Amino acid sequence: MQVAHPARLRSWLRGAFLRPSPSEAVTIATDEIAELPHRLAAHFGIAAGAGWQAWLSALFFVPPAQRAAHASNFRPARFAVHTTFRSLDLLIRLVLTLFGQLIAFTQRATDFLSARLPDLDFLQLERRLDRLASSDLLALPAVRWATLALALAMFAIVCTTPFSLQAQLVFLLAMWLAALIVRRVMGNMSKLILIALSLMASARYAWWRLTSTLDLETGWETFFAALLLLAEAYTWIILLFGYIQTAWPLKRPVTRLAGERSDYPTVDVYIPTYNEPLSVVRPTVLAARSMDWPADKLRIHLLDDGRRDAFRAFAAEAGIGYLTRPDNRHAKAGNLNHALAVTSGEYVAIFDCDHLPTSSFLHECMGWFQRDSQCAMLQTPHHFFSPDPFERNLSTFRRVPNEGALFYGLIQDTNDLWNATYFCGSCAIIKRKPLEQIGGIAVETVTEDAHTALKLHRLGYTTAYINTPLAAGLATESLSSHIGQRIRWARGMAQIFRIDNPFLGKGLSFFQRICYGNAMLHFFYGIPRLIFLTAPLAYLFFELHVINAAAGMIALYVLPHIVMSNLANAHIQGQYRHSFWAEVYETVLAWYIALPTTIAMFKPSAGSFNVTSKGGLIEKTYFDWHISRPYLLLIVLNFAGLAAGLLRLFYFNSHEAGTVLLNMVWTLYNFLMLGVAVGVATETRQVRSAHRVASRLPAALHLPDSTTVPCFTQDYSMNGLGLEISDQHALALGMEVQVSLWNGLREHRFPARVVVRNTGTVGLQFAPLDVQAQADLVQCTFARPEAWRGWKDDQDVDRPMQGLHEIFTLGVAGYRKLLHMLADGWTRRKAGMRARFARKASR
Structure with a gap:
């Protein structure tokens, strides 16, 4: 074949599939065609007249020296799998060995520095840093602006100065050592230093990517490189906004109400329900009824959009109000607004029908409304006493923080610093007057809670967050329910971003815009995560270079970015989100939220409110094949990419082994993440009709x-x-x-x-x-004031390397589960086929 431009894909497609012109036709000697099989057979050591199995084995699986040993027990598929996994095992061992040596070197260097600083008192250093941050000198506006300008100038110089390969390696090690020392210091100042180091490494990488890696040769390379760069740019924005949202939590204390009980305000308690069973709703009603508040000031209402006689009878027996409406317009938001129109309490406390408040809930929350007359809403954490699908199927319940722990444990607390606490739909109190001023609970989107808070903030009202679990409920039972809930959240936040963008309009401060904007942008991770899961395949399959740089330089620029962000986040949020678990959650959910968020940006009215089912049973362990289809597709692609990488490493691209290894390591990481995803999709038994709480x-x-x-x-x-x-x-x-x-x-x-x-x-x-x-x-039991305090005391401490090892272990375990389910399915299928054949034979 004659290809005019070998570097261009379209030239190969033209040469392969289009008939050449007479002047371009090439005559091939027939004796060359006849001789080719003999030449290949001699090269691979294949005997004359050998069958296709010998050719398949020689070309892909068994080296010639080993073929004779396996001739008596030859099964091509078995040897294919065995050889591929053996090669992957060797590759994994090589990567882990090199990484372990780098870790050991860094640890030795850290110990060397620590031994020469024996008198360094980290607690005293922490106090000095905090005193420096609050000093009178830095309180002067001129000093602050001058310090900021100098810091930004130095930051820009460091980020834009090009380094050689050796200098970049020294930069990586220096920043790593500095981070390992700084992270030993507790307090907010050490967090800010780690954030600065992380942003410096990330900014250097971003500058290098934008100025040194985009000189690509073909159209396809440019296309895939643009996709990868856009995905990376998204992560840079989220990283920056995330640091702003987590750097300095307010830690608002509980404020008790002053005055006599007879002067307490009236409170309406709303418990909305639709299709949940009475066994789930009953404990919530009884817990709400037991809240410590004057009886004449407390009115509890069961808002039943299911209009069920059993619920009406229970409400009468429990002595609470029962409210229904003729239709279910606007779902939960409409249900709450209907109740708002027929009740009159000064404050409204809202609990999902599975969230049981403690008896002290109102006493610990109402004081802030008395202290701040502009406070329109107070939110408390959503705490769950049952495991979610990740915790149950991966056996991490109460050992690894769950998906929501970061939001309720840290993000909301820092939002509170900027007066940007979101209403989360439950476990919250809202003042009636401001709520009526904005027209009630927002109905324009399917995440009515966050949109309601945004409207309150635009009018200048304040909100509050008490980071103490004062209510607890049931987590989603199955992965399908969990994904359905997250789809609704993602669609709703995209709808708000489209129709009431926090970066636009009046009424919000700069940091309120950042907090709301990050909350909404976060749910657009679907497409970027899918790009990261498939990006290395562009090279492994098609030899497309999406980053135009040497493998060593790519590694030395991307490693500081990844390492420093992981060290900073482990220090800031390790108590609430363990290292590498964000990638796990995104890998599981990315496929399912990518389309809803995209549609919501172009058609905000699309989609409907879906109710999350609670209180169900899982009678036997099973693999959710329906939910797992995207994971299985990505697994096949990444596995094929690893196999292609082995061929490129040893045959086709041995001249650029570094590039091949870099893409294979990336693919291997994706492969492990997908293994964790299929582990989550293996639903384990849950046969208790009522969840038990260990206490x-x-x-x-x-x-x-x-x-x-x-x-x-x-x-x-x-x-x-x-x-x-x-x-x-x-x-x-x-x-x-x-x-x-x-x-x-x-x-x-x-x-x-x-x-x-x-x-x-x-x-x-x-x-x-x-x-x-x-x-x-x-x-x-459930309503004790201290019922949920100290719940996280037994959780493991976050250590990045230990977290990586755990992800590796869970990924391998996920593939074992998958293979076990495949084997069971094949066994059942064979048994069914034999039974059908037996029935036919008996006829």
Whole structure:
């Protein structure tokens, strides 16, 4: 074939598929065609007359020296998989060895510096940095502006100065060592230093990418390079905004109400519901009824958009209000607005139907409305006592922070510093007058909560956030439900960005715009994440260079950006989000939110409100093939990319081994992330009708012979208890007993029977309880003022390298689950085929 321009893809396509002109036709000697198979057979050591299996083995899998050893047990598919995974294993070991040596070198260098600074008191250094930040000199506007100008000038010089390969390596090691020392210092100043170092490394990388890597040769390379650059630019913006949103949390304390109880304001409690079962709604109603507030000042309303007779009867039995409406227009927002029109409390407390408030909720929240007359809304965290699909399917519950921990633990707290706390739809209190002033709960988008807060802030009202869990609820039960909920959030935030953009319009401060803008831009990660999951395949499949630079230079520019951002984020948010877990969440959700967010930008009215199901059961472990289709497609592509990379590394592109290895390492990282995704898609059993909360509370077991046994709870639910008890007491299965729990100093007894007896523990199932007994049980367990404090004390400490190792382990485990499910499916399919053949034969 004659190709006019070998570097251009269209020249190859033209030569391969279009008929050449007579002047371009090339005559090929037939003897050359006949001789070619013999030449190839001699080159690969294939005997004359060998079958296609020998050719397949020689070309792709088994080296000639090993072919004879495997001749007696030859299975091409088995050897293909074995050889590919063996090659990948060697590659992984090589990468981890090199990375481990780099880590060891850095650790030795850090220890070397630490040994020569034996008298450095990090606590004293922290205090000095904080005093410097609050000094009178820096409080002067002229000094601040001069310091800022000097810092920006130095920052620009460092970021734009070109370095050689060796100088860039020294820069990487110097910044790494500086970060490892600074991160030992606690306090906000050390956070700011790490943020500055991270932004410096990222800005150097961004400048280098924009000025030195875009000189590409072909149209296809330019196209893919532009996609990658846009995805990277998105991450740079999110990184900068994220630092602003997490650098300095306010940590607002609880303020108690002053004055007599008779002067307390009136509060309406709204509990909206649509299709949730009564078993989920009942505990929330009983917990709300037990809140410590004057009875004549508290009115509880069950807002039932399902219009169910059983709920009406329960509301009457529980002594609360029951509200319905003729239609379900505007979903939850419309339900709340209807209740707002027929009630009259000065304040409105809103709880999702599965969020149980503690008895102290109102007492700990209402004080800030008294202290700040402009405060229109106060939000508390959404805490979940059941595992979400990530926590349950990956076995990380209460060990690794969940997906929402970063938002409720840190981001909202820092938003509070800038008066940008969002309303999150539940576990919040809103003042009626400002809410009516903006026309009630926003109905223009499917995320009515955040849009409502934005409208309040545009009118100049303040909001508050108390970072103490004062209510708890159920997490999503399955990955499909979880994805559906996130799709709604993503669509809603994109709708707000389109129709009420926080960067436009009046009423918001600069930092309020940043906080709201980042919250909305965050949900546009779908397309960038998909680009990152497939970008290295452009080279591995088609040899397209999307970054025009040597592999060594790419690594030495991108590594400071990645390493410094990970070290900074681990220091700032490690308590709330472990390293590399953001990529896990984005990998699982990216495919599903990419299209809704894109559509919402062009057609904001598209889409509808979908209710997140709660309280379901998963009777047996299964693999969600429907949800996993995009993961499986990406796995196949990345696996094929790794296989192509091996061929390029050893045969086709051995002259640029560094570029091949760099793209293979990137692909391998994506491959591991996708392994974690399929691990999440393997739904594990959840057969309890009521979730149990692990908690050690004082209890007493009353036996039929009037013996009272002091003990402690191991866990509790609305259906039963687990107790820690000595083995000296004879407890038979089915024995009817009574168990005492305490609400403060008040003792409450509950009838139960023994259903489980193990060494040192006993499981009890409650007898049927009336409404008052259920309310007493809720007060002794879920609604205790301190019920959810200290919940995160047992979580693992974030260490970036340990986090990377955990992702590696979970990725491998995900593929094991996938292979196990494939094997089970194949076994069942073969059994079904045999059964059908047997039935046909019997006829």
